[in-house]
Amino acid sequence: MKNNLQKINPIGLKQVKIDDLFWNPWEKLVKDSIIPYQWDALNDRIEGAAPSRTITNFEIAAGRNDGKHYGMVFQDSDLYKWMETVAFSLSVEDDPEWEKIMDDVIDLIEAAQEEDGYLNTYFSVNEPDKKWTNLKNDHELYCAGHLIEAAVAYYEATGKKRVIDLVSRLVDHIQSVLGKEQGKKPGYPGHPEIELALMKLYKVTGDTKYIDLCQFFIEERGKRNPDHYYDIEMEERGGPKHDDDRDNDYYQAHLPVRAQKTAEGHAVRATYLYSGMVDLASELKDEDLLEVCRTLWENTVNKRMYVTGGIGSQSHEERFTVDYDLPNDRAYTETCAAIALIMWAHRMVHIEADAKYTDVLERALYNGALSGISLDGKGYFYVNPLEVWPHTANCRHDMNTVKPTRQPWFGCACCPPNIARLLASLGSYIYSSNDEELYVHLFIGGETEAELSGHKVTLKQESNYPWKGDISYSFEMEGKTTFTLATRIPGWCTNAEILVNGEEVVYDLDKGYAKINRTWSPEDVVEVSFHMPVEVVRSHPEVRENAGKVALQRGPVIYCLEEMDNGKNLQDLSIPADQNFVVNHESELLNGVTVIRGQATQTDRDQIEDSLYSTKKLNRKNREFKAIPYYAWSNRGENEMTVWVREE
Amino acid sequence: MKNNLQKINPIGLKQVKIDDLFWNPWEKLVKDSIIPYQWDALNDRIEGAAPSRTITNFEIAAGRNDGKHYGMVFQDSDLYKWMETVAFSLSVEDDPEWEKIMDDVIDLIEAAQEEDGYLNTYFSVNEPDKKWTNLKNDHELYCAGHLIEAAVAYYEATGKKRVIDLVSRLVDHIQSVLGKEQGKKPGYPGHPEIELALMKLYKVTGDTKYIDLCQFFIEERGKRNPDHYYDIEMEERGGPKHDDDRDNDYYQAHLPVRAQKTAEGHAVRATYLYSGMVDLASELKDEDLLEVCRTLWENTVNKRMYVTGGIGSQSHEERFTVDYDLPNDRAYTETCAAIALIMWAHRMVHIEADAKYTDVLERALYNGALSGISLDGKGYFYVNPLEVWPHTANCRHDMNTVKPTRQPWFGCACCPPNIARLLASLGSYIYSSNDEELYVHLFIGGETEAELSGHKVTLKQESNYPWKGDISYSFEMEGKTTFTLATRIPGWCTNAEILVNGEEVVYDLDKGYAKINRTWSPEDVVEVSFHMPVEVVRSHPEVRENAGKVALQRGPVIYCLEEMDNGKNLQDLSIPADQNFVVNHESELLNGVTVIRGQATQTDRDQIEDSLYSTKKLNRKNREFKAIPYYAWSNRGENEMTVWVREE
Structure with missing residues (x-):
């Protein structure tokens, strides 16, 4: 019996090579330009860009520099997302120079980590007595989540375990402070992120305590025992009992997650949370929780998503509003939210093996996420409207988050490193497999390795997608092998044809995947052809x-x-x-x-x-x-x- | 030689009777419902309405009650606008009961006035040492302006001079504090209003010192000597030298008024200022200043006005934005701004005798102003959008000023008394005259008296406007009189016909007014017929x-x-x-x-x-x-x- 609900398993970065006309320039950009550019930004070496001070903050926390922490309470996460990007890049290709920089950065982070495992430069430097007092707004768990993700990626890229030990100490510290047990705070993050990160940490360590912590955060969320945790911690801070600044739905904490039926609040928080929920439901084989994720998915993509795959239609609180409220000139559609939707979709498709999720993933990837970065990798959109009138956008107050041109960096710089890590990890979104089936989700040239029916199979993909609809597959393997090739027929395509060795095959269309089960030989060539007219x-x-x-x-x-x-x-x-x-x-x-x-x-x-x-x-x-x-x-x-x- | 630039002179309320199918119910509403309702509101006797406390504030300032001032710094003006409404109503028809209440209110105001003439309940009660320290934001001159307007209206209605003496003392005090002379502050109001009020005070008193003060306020506005007055007073208050909260264009103080070419900033402030500028230019025969008003007018009505006559397309700062930026669902179009546009148009038409101004006046009157009040006079719109989707308006933050239903009162209750005073003074917008011409601007049944070519003429108007385009005029006078009847052919009308005693006349169309010059006899009947199709x-x-x-x-x-x-x-x-x-x-x-x-x-x-x-x-x-x-x-x-x- 399988130990989770996944119908298919992702094929990771190390098993995928990208060699693609459309994506090669982007991949090159990540390595040659974005990683160095963002490293310079984190070190405040970009002229004219908003200050970052991220590295300086760590130096101060590590006692290597003087001064106060500067920037957002979640400034640390900019570094962590960049690190995850570098780690992904190292998974694809070795680079001793960047690996050395990463090791130095990990040294720095280790030096900034406190004795008891605590790690957050804002609180260590500026407010050491306020740690864990405002889970609702203070992003300590959010930052921890991004560090865990970076650590897992770096460990997977290099096999170096030191960073896993570092985050284990941090999570141990978190578990000593937060939880259901007597003497701990029953709190959970205002900005979900650590949930999905903990599930990744579980997967590389096999330690179920990380599942337990993830489950605690997810199940506790939005409960009233009888008081809401955010009210309890506010009272403990000496604040008023009720904080009317924001409703709890902003934090997806208005209801226990199992009672939630619509995508509410801050769009990135929401979709990070839902991603963690899928991971947890899959691992615990929790069909009820998965059903909640399905309901939230249908609401999101059928009522609250732009045609670009952007989500979150309101600037104020960067949030979902109500069904069908999708203004174009005031679309918020944060780049990070499109990326988070991709992450969520990626998880859903592994549970259900249904291309309806991949269709959304592809929509967000080629449109609402990719729009967040300029062609030279040096300009970024935080906000991705579908209509821009510079004359008005530059003057109207209700459009003040709409920028008619991409910016070099942001005071709140969540999006640039997020799009970088998406691009750097692109290889991991292309293929999946199970014992006998090899799934092709995205049409991106290159190759992958999979173990199918006990045999090692290399699949090569060639295409000029998205400009042309012709894809071809060939195989490398030792002799003939019986397996199913499951290649996606995109939702946008009404007319697809598949030839094997020049002869049309009748395929079994299973939830949007054309399945061809046969005994393949190394000489076989599969040609998939999507009719690709202009669609209105x-x-x-x-x-x-x-x-x-x-x-x-x-x-x-x-x-x-x-x-x-x-x-x-x-x-x-x-x-x-x-x-x-x-x-x-x-x-x-x-x-x-x-x-x-x-x-x-x-x-x-x-x-x-x-x-x-x-x-x-x-x-x-x-x-x-x-x-x-x-x-x-x-x-x-x-x-x-x-x-x-x-x-x- | 005429002593001002007016081509025609308004015929005042006392000379006009309204008896009209469309307007009678509104006029009755003002008298029977709105005046008593708003009097109750000012006295906090309306259940469920936002608190007013206006009368209480005066009682406290007068030493007749205890406590602190409550509400906006311009709360006093709600009473003054209501008083002007009552005064207009008394001009139309005597009412000893309301006159008694007015006299009592004037007693109360007099008791609240300080020894030196100062009058503002907020400062008298809450911050007596902060008087005149923040002309930019504190509305002391704005409130004074509304009191002067109320005083002039009450004096014109009743002939009672006590209230004129009261405001004279206030203005004397203002002139002792503000002005160009050594030892005075060279300041001017952040919210224009007193300029046009001072011109009214001049007209009833004949005292040119009121013109001088008005001129000082208008000419000083936006100048740098070398510093901007708003920066000087802020520095004197101990604030930072530059206040970046709002740009000076919000206050129409970004440039000297003579250099202004576009309608900028807060729409009500702008149009009150422009109204005062017309009055001043007319009185001083200042063609240059008048040309500024014409330029601002063209910009307003050809680039920045809704089809309803609403102006000010942005909620934030209740302001003008840029040319052609007129969103319908986020239209701000404050009721007060449509009213102020009517006031400005009314002044322009008297200078130029051009119906293009009256066309705008009529547009705002029947649409964007009248929409501000419910049919029962008990509900008000502050904001008048042209598109409302309750589902979205009730949730989106960038629509949070749009109310899908009229409200019983507002915390900032400028609009309800403003629409009331407009309705109560409607009679004064209908007719104008000069020595030989009688102008009909609006098609509202009733009658007026004018002195034409030395003869007293009563003109009776009958119509079922705006539902029907047939208007008829008849006259009462002693024998035959030669004069010109100038009846407006509305800009919306492409086909108008005029019969005198049943026979079509060829009229001279002069700037939108059909002029019929003849020797009229008491038996003459003029029938004007506007073809009134549905226009797209x-x-x-x-x-x-x-x-x-x-x-x-x-x-x-x-x-x-x-x-x-x-x-x-x-x-x-x-x-x-x-x-x-x-x-x-x-x-x-x-x-x-x-x-x-x-x-x-x-x-x-x-x-x-x-x-x-x-x-x-x-x-x-x-x-x-x-x-x-x-x-x-x-x-x-x-x-x-x-x-x-x-x-x-």
């Missing part, structure tokens, strides 16, 4: 911001119109849905993108009067439009952009 | 929120669709512009309104899938729609509403 996408009519509007999608890529290509006043344009769109790949444009051209009509401004209101019908004239992939917008200076365009 | 209105294409949308207008009335008549999800509807709309008067509906019915198409929800995004085209089905006047919305409970509808 419409929203559920309840999304009132998109009423009468369409978006263009081709393959997994959502398109947008930029002023740079279409002139000012994009609101003047409308697009007829029934037309033959022209698709071209422009290799010189935006690092090489496939663009869509087509016919539009545009308000004829020649006859416009000065008056604001008129009974005159505005004439329209024909013109061509050009759409580029949404992720690549804002790489050519400040300009208007829109994803949704009026349908003619 | 479109916005300037730069207003991107309205791209592809239309609004319906008939006569001066802007219409809206309410959920009550059209079902939920108004975003599903679109309206073909080319159709025969059906117009009916429904006398039982909303106190009697003319409604518009027509054909619309609607998204067919029967075939909708659960998924958020789909490539399926949504079917549409035909249905009828029903539109009601915008001003009358939200009188039947919480529901969706929209002014702008997609054009089919």
